[in-house]
Amino acid sequence: MFGIDKTIKHGLNIIIIGCGKVGRTLVDQLCQEGHDITVIDKVSKKVQDVANLYDVMGVCGNGASFSTQIEAGIKDADLVIAVTGSDELNLLCCTIAKQASDCSVIARVRTPDYNEDIPYLREKLGLARIINPELEAAKEVARILYMPAALEVSSFAHDQAEIVKIKLPEDTILHELKIMDMGKRINHNILICAVERDGEVYIPSGNFELRGGDIMSFVGTRKNCARFMKEIGFDTHRVHDTLIVGGGKAAFYLADQLLRAGIAVKIIENDVKRCEELSTLLPEAIIINGDGTDEALLQEEGLATAESFVPLTGIDEENIMLTLHAKQVSNAKAITKINRISFKTVLSTLDLGSVIYPKYITSEKIIAYVRAKLASKDSNIETLYHMFDSRVEAIEFLVKEDSEVTSKTLLELQLKKNLLVCFISRKGRIFIPTGQDTIQVGDEVMVVTTHSGFNDVTDILA
Amino acid sequence: MNTSMIRLILGHVIRLEGFFLLLPCVIALIYKEDQLSTYLIIAGVCLIIGSLLSHKKAKDNVFYLKEGCIATVLSWMVLSFFGALPFMMTGEIPSFTDAIFETVSGFTTTGASILTDVEALCHTSLFWRSFTHWIGGMGVLVFLLAVVPMSGASHFNLMRAESPGPSVGKLVPKLRYTARILYIIYFALTIAELVALLIAKMPWFDALCISIGTAGTGGFGILNSSVGGYSTTVQWIVTIFMILFGINFNAYYLILFGEAKKAFQIEEVRAFLLIVLAAIIFITNDIRGLYDTLFEALTDASFQVASLISSTGFATTDFDMWPGFSKTILVLLMFIGACAGSTGGGIKVSRFVIVGKAIKKELHSYIHPRSVKQITMDEKEVDPSVIRSVNTYMITFFTIFVLSILIIALEEKDLVTNFTSVIATMNNIGPGLSMVGPTQNFAHFTDLSKWVFIFNMLAGRLELFPMLIMFHPAIWHELIVKGVRKKRILKNKL
Numbered sequence A: 001m002f003g004i005d006k007t008i009k010h011g012l013n014i015i016i017i018g019c020g021k022v023g024r025t026l027v028d029q030l031c032q033e034g035h036d037i038t039v040i041d042k043v044s045k046k047v048q049d050v051a052n053l054y055d056v057m058g059v060c061g062n063g064a065s066f067s068t069q070i071e072a073g074i075k076d077a078d079l080v081i082a083v084t085g086s087d088e089l090n091l092l093c094c095t096i097a098k099q100a101s102d103c104s105v106i107a108r109v110r111t112p113d114y115n116e117d118i119p120y121l122r123e124k125l126g127l128a129r130i131i132n133p134e135l136e137a138a139k140e141v142a143r144i145l146y147m148p149a150a151l152e153v154s155s156f157a158h159d160q161a162e163i164v165k166i167k168l169p170e171d172t173i174l175h176e177l178k179i180m181d182m183g184k185r186i187n188h189n190i191l192i193c194a195v196e197r198d199g200e201v202y203i204p205s206g207n208f209e210l211r212g213g214d215i216m217s218f219v220g221t222r223k224n225c226a227r228f229m230k231e232i233g234f235d236t237h238r239v240h241d242t243l244i245v246g247g248g249k250a251a252f253y254l255a256d257q258l259l260r261a262g263i264a265v266k267i268i269e270n271d272v273k274r275c276e277e278l279s280t281l282l283p284e285a286i287i288i289n290g291d292g293t294d295e296a297l298l299q300e301e302g303l304a305t306a307e308s309f310v311p312l313t314g315i316d317e318e319n320i321m322l323t324l325h326a327k328q329v330s331n332a333k334a335i336t337k338i339n340r341i342s343f344k345t346v347l348s349t350l351d352l353g354s355v356i357y358p359k360y361i362t363s364e365k366i367i368a369y370v371r372a373k374l375a376s377k378d379s380n381i382e383t384l385y386h387m388f389d390s391r392v393e394a395i396e397f398l399v400k401e402d403s404e405v406t407s408k409t410l411l412e413l414q415l416k417k418n419l420l421v422c423f424i425s426r427k428g429r430i431f432i433p434t435g436q437d438t439i440q441v442g443d444e445v446m447v448v449t450t451h452s453g454f455n456d457v458t459d460i461l462a
Numbered sequence B: 001m002n003t004s005m006i007r008l009i010l011g012h013v014i015r016l017e018g019f020f021l022l023l024p025c026v027i028a029l030i031y032k033e034d035q036l037s038t039y040l041i042i043a044g045v046c047l048i049i050g051s052l053l054s055h056k057k058a059k060d061n062v063f064y065l066k067e068g069c070i071a072t073v074l075s076w077m078v079l080s081f082f083g084a085l086p087f088m089m090t091g092e093i094p095s096f097t098d099a100i101f102e103t104v105s106g107f108t109t110t111g112a113s114i115l116t117d118v119e120a121l122c123h124t125s126l127f128w129r130s131f132t133h134w135i136g137g138m139g140v141l142v143f144l145l146a147v148v149p150m151s152g153a154s155h156f157n158l159m160r161a162e163s164p165g166p167s168v169g170k171l172v173p174k175l176r177y178t179a180r181i182l183y184i185i186y187f188a189l190t191i192a193e194l195v196a197l198l199i200a201k202m203p204w205f206d207a208l209c210i211s212i213g214t215a216g217t218g219g220f221g222i223l224n225s226s227v228g229g230y231s232t233t234v235q236w237i238v239t240i241f242m243i244l245f246g247i248n249f250n251a252y253y254l255i256l257f258g259e260a261k262k263a264f265q266i267e268e269v270r271a272f273l274l275i276v277l278a279a280i281i282f283i284t285n286d287i288r289g290l291y292d293t294l295f296e297a298l299t300d301a302s303f304q305v306a307s308l309i310s311s312t313g314f315a316t317t318d319f320d321m322w323p324g325f326s327k328t329i330l331v332l333l334m335f336i337g338a339c340a341g342s343t344g345g346g347i348k349v350s351r352f353v354i355v356g357k358a359i360k361k362e363l364h365s366y367i368h369p370r371s372v373k374q375i376t377m378d379e380k381e382v383d384p385s386v387i388r389s390v391n392t393y394m395i396t397f398f399t400i401f402v403l404s405i406l407i408i409a410l411e412e413k414d415l416v417t418n419f420t421s422v423i424a425t426m427n428n429i430g431p432g433l434s435m436v437g438p439t440q441n442f443a444h445f446t447d448l449s450k451w452v453f454i455f456n457m458l459a460g461r462l463e464l465f466p467m468l469i470m471f472h473p474a475i476w477h478e479l480i481v482k483g484v485r486k487k488r489i490l491k492n493k494l
Helices: A023-030 A044-053 A066-071 A086-101 A111-123 A133-146 A179-185 A220-233 A249-260 A272-281 A295-300 A316-329 A344-348 A359-374 B003-030 B036-055 B065-087 B096-107 B122-140 B139-145 B152-163 B177-200 B204-215 B234-247 B249-256 B268-291 B292-308 B323-338 B349-369 B384-409 B416-425 B447-461 B464-468 B474-494
Strands: A013-017 A037-043 A058-059 A077-081 A104-108 A130-131 A150-156 A161-167 A193-195 A200-202 A215-221 A241-245 A264-269 A285-291 A308-311 A332-338 A354-356 A379-387 A394-399 A419-426 A429-431 A444-449
Touching: A013 A023, A023 A044, A023 A249, A023 A308, A023 A359, A037 A044, A044 A058, A044 B122, A058 A419, A066 A086, A066 A429, A066 B234, A077 A086, A077 A359, A086 A179, A104 A241, A104 A359, A111 A130, A111 A249, A133 A150, A133 A249, A133 A308, A133 A332, A133 A354, A133 B096, A150 A394, A161 A220, A179 A285, A215 A444, A220 B349, A249 A264, A249 A272, A264 A429, A264 B139, A264 B416, A272 A285, A295 A316, A316 A332, A354 B036, A354 B268, A379 B096, A444 B096, B003 B036, B003 B096, B036 B065, B036 B122, B065 B096, B065 B122, B065 B152, B065 B464, B096 B122, B096 B416, B096 B447, B122 B139, B122 B447, B139 B152, B139 B177, B152 B177, B152 B474, B177 B234, B177 B249, B234 B464, B249 B384, B268 B292, B268 B323, B268 B349, B292 B323, B292 B349, B323 B416, B349 B384, B384 B416, B384 B447, B384 B464, B416 B447, B447 B464
Parallel strands: A013 A037, A013 A077, A037 A058, A077 A104, A104 A130, A241 A264, A241 A308, A264 A285, A308 A332, A332 A354
Antiparallel strands: A150 A161, A161 A215, A193 A200, A193 A215, A379 A394, A394 A444, A419 A429, A419 A444
16 A cells, blocks of 8 residues: 555646636546646636545636746646636637746637637647637537437548447347347448447447447448448438527537538527627528527427427527427427536436537547647547547547557457457548458557547557 | 445554554564564554455545544544553553543644653553654644545545644645655654754664654653753754744745745744744743853743644743743743644644734724725735634634633642643643643543543644534434434335
8 A cells, every 4th residue: 555556647737727617627537537737717716616626726816827827837837728718818828828838738719700810829829729619519510410310420530430329229120130240131331339228338349239229339431331320221311401599609610511511501599789790600591580499489480390400509408498399399300519517317318319518529629639648659649539428438549650559460469358449540541450450650540448548559458 | 424435534544553553563673572462463453454444445435524524533533542552451551541541642742641650661652652643743644645545536625624724725736745745744854853863862762752752743752851851952953843843834845846935935934933933032031040041041941932832742841830921921822833734733823813914904994994905814815714714713712622621620620720731732732830730740630631631632633623523413413314214215125
């Protein structure tokens, strides 16, 4: 007991400015990863709340002030993350932090005004990352709308590969079929990487038997995923129109994306001024001024016949109610955005279908960056997703140098249990590896695992 | 109530005590004393019980302030119980009450003794007695946090319950490293004193016991004359270290990181040093007539002042014979106590600083009724809830103080004895005046009074409220009634 314990790795010194919902989610997740965290917020109550809940140090003050940053230990910090409510403040915090020490900085910038300046800002201000949760959430919603039968769609390898999560119906043709026998029944080129059944998550091997009612995730290229879903009896047509309630930033980003893909968009927004703004920004969209929670209005605007329905109001409870209502009155694919509330167990009993959490999307991006920073030089985490309530991690590594994992076939490597190498992307071509394949320098390797805390591609070895 | 977590913490504490009990065994080996077997057996028992309790992991490792307080108080109780066993089993302190009194006095760094002849103890027991100070000084749970890997932020509640002072902060983001830094500073200072004493040609065993006794601001001597029998050099070294251990450890952390200037800007440290200086000057002036030279008077005055304000309780002279003015100053020093975040006891300088500022603010508001004035400390705004808790602390302190005096008074001893014996135990000092003066001891009290003192010592060390919460009916209701109900539900299910 007096010896060195291996449970706590030495983490990075991270300063988080802003203790809002994203700040807290970050503290929660980065704490679990074992980093030394200092939080800064103007409101002492918020700092205290966070310090009471997590093993972090709190500093009360203006995060953009040099002396506050010094007090929070900027000199020894490895990373500063600015997630206050204001974009400008976040950028200022990062600029000052960058001058104060040679740490990396990440800022949250979400106003569409800066959207086009992002590459410029990143380069000129020396930011490691700029995160925009609203934009990321919109992208995720759009991906689901392209494949409405899926519960979740996450993309890898520069949007070339996707992880698709679906719920198998009770009478699926895959019922009581072993994964290794699947090839005999249907023609497919995907890999099933995780299955949730009765609250347990499995990383399936060839002997795993699927059942109706399972929630499963599979990996493949976009085309192959669609083909597979068609084979097992899902409708794979993308939606043709969508009804959005609430005209916030996320709604704007989403509408922008969908319109470009040729999907008709209708937005219901309560504030006249905002409606006018939106109609200038999105000339092709139909903007309706009215209360989106008004049942009559929704009916009038054709909720019953809409193919998809996305409530994006600022109030989580409203979004949930709207989704439940839509499920009753129409067959529309509904996607619920949840910002704040944390009763995940309650939500999972509600049968909401697809749910997205912008705050988790943000923290996943940052954790991917932090892990990559911790890793030694020979590899790098490109993307990281938490799936099934953070019980499964999907990680994409870029292999930069030779190491223990390269130049041996996968069969020869002693891989950890509950781990699956899902695909390898080599020179822009994606393939699902067999035991005979090797990992080579320059590859992007995607693994799915129930272990957590992988920093380096060599972590996949037992 | 997360009882399995409390069980786990108690298990860790008992196991830790088992390890600690192995140290006196080393002393027993060196001096070839027969008590070796007794200490070994008790250490073994502690290790076994502790391992059994801490073997099974808790289902849920989240717990809140109340569980933190309960775990802390219970830890100190079992710690005292097992710590008292060696004294009873070696027959050196046969009475159960006396043995517990002596051990609690050790762990709470009080240094009040019921022994009439300290020198009769074997070396092993002498060392263990002094070593309890060292463990209790910085706190056993803080040590636990430093060495046992326990994840989760909930453990801050343990530190909060055990660390002295109105508000507890961290030095570095991780609690675990904060605890380690504190113990590293503590350990380094102890070694520094040990080396200084050895250079001053003190016998090694004496130097060791006095060092760990000073470090915890305890005060158990190993001679009947406390520190009076040693050379003037030794006395000065001990004086300096007593003051050092009474200073907020945050100051040392700042010095360690090259910000010595900031360390001396801490208002509490300044106030503490100022009080020490003023007291020394007044007392030296007052007792000058009793000594041949000014230097002798200064030596004794400084030693006594340092000893009492840091709540150590060593003595080099019988200050009960000093004139009234000096004695009054000493009694006042006992109340003030050391800095928050040090190993010392007492009400703490920072509380007095805050109360002083609150009084100033109140006066100000009489002159300018509409004025708005924030109380600040170290250029930081003091939260109104901290001020409120300081006020409540003071009131609670004096309520317990008065009630304790009433019970002690049942013995029909003189007022000074009653009064100072409670001061000396509640502030974790050790000696008082009159019948509990530096040359006296606590042996002549009845068992009832001794248990009152035991309560006072624990309450004083744990900053009252963790101790008092144990008597809150809601806690018992939760522990017993809900536990029974849970069992009944389980039974019904079967």
